[in-house]
Amino acid sequence: MDDKVAAKTDQGAAIASPRRAPSQQRSRERVERMLAAASALIAEQGSDAMRMGEVAERAGVSIGSLYQFFPDKRAIVWALAERYTAESQACIAAALKDVGDAEGLKQAFSELVDIYYRLFLAEPVMRDIWSGTQADKALRELELADSRANAEFLVAVLKRLHPLADPVALETTAFLVWQMGEAAMRLAISVDREEGDRLVEIYKRMALRELVGG
Amino acid sequence: MDDKVAAKTDQGAAIASPRRAPSQQRSRERVERMLAAASALIAEQGSDAMRMGEVAERAGVSIGSLYQFFPDKRAIVWALAERYTAESQACIAAALKDVGDAEGLKQAFSELVDIYYRLFLAEPVMRDIWSGTQADKALRELELADSRANAEFLVAVLKRLHPLADPVALETTAFLVWQMGEAAMRLAISVDREEGDRLVEIYKRMALRELVGG
């Protein structure tokens, strides 16, 4: 990812200065078109190859308008990423909400992993964003924060199942299990489908053994 | 990472056309200086912020000489990465060579993880390369190939310990365990040291449960 400007400021970690939020009907629609164009381009070529000029052209706006609402290229990717995280967070909360015993956790967790796996397989944009994540410090931090938030739902369940366990240990375990899940997903979608399926199953087994005990 | 040229060729995945390998004493020394300069710059600012002009300047060569031996920026990172992989592969082979029973595997695996963890903590260049790995398809493939090769050492041990198990399943398991190890490392070094240590311990436990059985 390009970062001629970011590199000058703070090793690429700094979040760019915010821009005006669209307040008129017209500009809200235009911003939607920009995001849609960016999403399509990322799906086609990846966020690295996405050109700001191309985004503007495909959205039917000028390059200047793009920068009216997004401080830099990464902000567009960030905006798309935030939508996904908000969406999936709700999904996770729903899936783990009513889990009461070990068997329930097994079921819910397994389903959750399947949903995520299918999501990763189906959404090239999500895939690209969470891959590129590693190279972009701001995005990486968003992902880590997101991961911790998601792990919290797991922690809530674990505390119910293991009331006597050390809370810090549960927290760390949930965090690791979650992060490894994302790593397993990234791996699974980058190999052929058959091996990917097997990898996901093994991940499930490992994770559940840790979560509900041997 | 910049890839104005790479993007034009093949979505950034293509490996750039090779350049002349240094055949004279003088140029071999110069190439070494280039790699050393690149390594230092990556350690200081990360490979993304590394400028080709700066590499050339610090190595005491012209920008043209740099491109005489490296087809593009990524090739320099790749060359450094290859050195690390070769080094660590030998280390892994040695550690797992004489493992004969479950207890031996536990010991050897635990030590291996510790070595890797310390290596990641101590070597900013390695850290940067394996983080940026996700964004660069060619590097990602190098890492995957490397990971499979490393997993093979594990497979050899597993086949001795579980002679009746399905070889394909063992292969997949070893591959996943290894990749998750790298993910755990990346995670562990990106949080504070205390939590990182805990994460590594939990990973060990999860991995060994899968490798040697409940």
Add this chain to the structure above:
DNA sequence: TGCAAACATGAGGGTTACTCATGTTATATG
């Protein structure tokens, strides 16, 4: 109706990776 704020525009600035024509040094060959 008029005014201020929000919005729209695209030529151009600045930075970067990489090329290539030209010059220099090493090595092979008679």
Add this chain to the structure above:
DNA sequence: CATATAACATGAGTAACCCTCATGTTTGCA
């Protein structure tokens, strides 16, 4: 030793990119 050829060295120049900003247009409101 002379000379030809291949390897190496150079750095100004090219193209591509991200992003700015001066200028013009539209919208909301008193």
